[in-house]
Amino acid sequence: MLELRNIAKSFANGSEIVHALTDISLTIQQNEFVAFMGSSGSGKSTLMNILGCLDTPNNGQYFLDNKDVATMDDDTLSAIRNKHIGFIFQTFHLLPKLDAIGNVKLPLRFSDVSEEEANDRAHELLDKVGLGHRKTHKPFEMSGGQRQRVAIARALINRPTVVLADEPTGNLDSKTSVEIMSLLTDLHQQGQTIVMVTHEDDIATYAQRVITMRDGQILQDTGTGQQVPVVAKG
Numbered sequence: 001m002l003e004l005r006n007i008a009k010s011f012a013n014g015s016e017i018v019h020a021l022t023d024i025s026l027t028i029q030q031n032e033f034v035a036f037m038g039s040s041g042s043g044k045s046t047l048m049n050i051l052g053c054l055d056t057p058n059n060g061q062y063f064l065d066n067k068d069v070a071t072m073d074d075d076t077l078s079a080i081r082n083k084h085i086g087f088i089f090q091t092f093h094l095l096p097k098l099d100a101i102g103n104v105k106l107p108l109r110f111s112d113v114s115e116e117e118a119n120d121r122a123h124e125l126l127d128k129v130g131l132g133h134r135k136t137h138k139p140f141e142m143s144g145g146q147r148q149r150v151a152i153a154r155a156l157i158n159r160p161t162v163v164l165a166d167e168p169t170g171n172l173d174s175k176t177s178v179e180i181m182s183l184l185t186d187l188h189q190q191g192q193t194i195v196m197v198t199h200e201d202d203i204a205t206y207a208q209r210v211i212t213m214r215d216g217q218i219l220q221d222t223g224t225g226q227q228v229p230v231v232a233k234g
Helices: 044-051 074-084 100-108 115-128 144-156 174-189
Strands: 002-013 016-028 033-037 059-064 085-089 162-166 193-197 209-214 217-221
Touching: 002 044, 016 044, 016 059, 016 217, 033 044, 033 174, 044 162, 044 193, 074 085, 085 144, 100 115, 100 144, 115 144, 144 162, 144 174, 174 193
Parallel strands: 033 193, 033 209, 085 162, 162 193
Antiparallel strands: 002 016, 002 059, 209 217
16 A cells, blocks of 8 residues: 655755665555654654655655655645545644634645535544544643544544554653554554554554664564664764
């Protein structure tokens, strides 16, 4: 469902060329729950941005739902993101002036979904994530865990092919983190494909497959049993 072929990404940092990703090839199947791990500078965030069609590689191919998106222009990428990808961020990214229903409906604003159906979906998803009693509350009236539940409902509103979760528990205490990961596990068991970035070992254990990165390369992939020797740079 998600396939990367020989993906490379580099960028200039002053006079230095930084190779963020080097020859990344992997496949993520439908209904997998995959966690990317690695220290700062390992390339996991760059890879997540490419998977989410927020950035494009310098070389290689990326197939999302059998479509080669690596060379698409910005407008086409935006349409692909809106149709196929749901995002969950560490800092929630909720609009403070909108209530829970309004925030959840946001991804459908530029779709062909009617307002009535958008409302129905938002109500259903807020019930699903355990916030049926908080639908008209604004972000400042909710706890961090509740805000992340709103963000999860928003990520699901467009019925995405894949949900990308970037450090979904990074701003939460341990008890709330367990609740959020239990919710993501339930979604996975219901058939949702989830790709997550985390630096926490205990959070990564919720995934069925863990891909460890270092210096822009895959060091180990528990899904394939593959371990690739990576030579430290510098």
